Amino acid sequence: MGLDGRARCSATPTRELEMDLRKGPWTVEEDLLLMNYIGSHGEGKWNSLARCAGLRRTGKSCRLRWLNYLRPDVRRGNITPEEQLLILELHSRWGNRWSKIAQRLPGRTDNEIKNYWRTRVQKHARHLRCDVNSKQFKDVMRHLWMPRLVERIRAASGSSATCVHQNVAAPSTREWPAEGSVELGQAKTSPDDSEMQLSSASESGDCFANSMQGCENGSDDWFQEADFTDCWPQPLPSPGVCADDLGSLDLDECGWEESLWSMEDVRGE
DNA sequence: AAAAGGTGCAACCGCCAGGAT
DNA sequence: CATCCTGGCGGTTGCACCTTT
Structure with a gap:
């Protein structure tokens, strides 16, 4: 799926990345990339975070994935x-x-x-x-x-x-x-x-x-x-x-x- | 066993507000 | 002051899974 880690951490999105944004379900590899990056750099600045982490995702998508699913304190399972x-x-x-x-x-x-x-x-x-x-x-x-x-x-x-x-x-x-x-x-x-x-x-x-x-x-x-x-x-x-x-x-x-x-x-x- | 229908959830979309430039 | 960018929110959709027929 092309997450080769070569994505540049630039201030502005490259045309290449812009045209190759992924959508749909997140893969395990993407989750790991996001978690590892946030683990060492913290969250916020989602657009640049997405680029720096080498994710071909929008900042919004990364934010949503983190907040709704990957965050360690997120509570899953049945609503009590x-x-x-x-x-x-x-x-x-x-x-x-x-x-x-x-x-x-x-x-x-x-x-x-x-x-x-x-x-x-x-x-x-x-x-x-x-x-x-x-x-x-x-x-x-x-x-x-x-x-x-x-x-x-x-x-x-x-x-x-x-x-x-x-x-x-x-x-x-x-x-x-x-x-x-x-x-x-x-x-x-x-x-x-x-x-x-x-x-x-x-x-x-x-x-x-x-x-x-x-x-x-x-x-x-x-x-x-x-x-x-x-x-x-x-x-x-x-x-x-x-x-x-x-x-x-x-x-x-x-x-x-x-x-x-x-x-x-x-x-x- | 297979098809159809229903359900639940993850993810996306569009809009808006606030801050930065 | 105007424009752009980013983050946040609520609404909606797509799809995998489950149940029923």
Whole structure:
């Protein structure tokens, strides 16, 4: 494939290299070249990096390959229930701000989260025959999917999920989960972020966000330290029992729960 | 066993913002 | 001030793999 290492490390791309840029899947040799070069020279200046490393790739392509795949701290494999919950929550607040969401999930890339959303979440929406941005689907997420995720996480962590139910005699005015700002792992606060956290947690009385904000240790144990026991507006609905706002969705017919879990974190774990 | 269809993910594309010249 | 370059982002596509028929 022509990676002969003779590519010159010049300030500007040669015509020869410009006309011979590779596309498509990366080879092992290319990966090694990129990793070795970044290992000794660091990342950044992607266009010149590509040339200096002897890669017949665009700087963009190198950057993407590094960030999404080769970076040592990139976390691969199934999205955990904790991460799913966080993605759902953050997306409800920020929409398709994938990179921003990814900042809250250490090791996960924006590309991965975006793919997760498109392949899993949108698929559930299709099964429910509604738009992923519709109120109906958002209600399903809040009243069914996310509580179930919490329940599963609780169960998996060894603490009884029933403790959640024991605290559900909450005022009916309480919404779950409101638009909280949550973080997983290292917090990367920007001015707008911190403002968002404070306002969302304190003004809206969002117990979810409050619970999350108590966890600042940057570890993946955030969930076990968070206290969600006061977060539930009502007993978790059973499949087929619609929460108030779920409208006309026929959840039984859709097999929503089967749909939710059939493709989730059970794969390959 | 083979074909068809579905799914998930890596990679590319176009656009935009910010800095350098 | 205008232009160019680079990096970053979200949307989209292509394809390998898996499942179903």
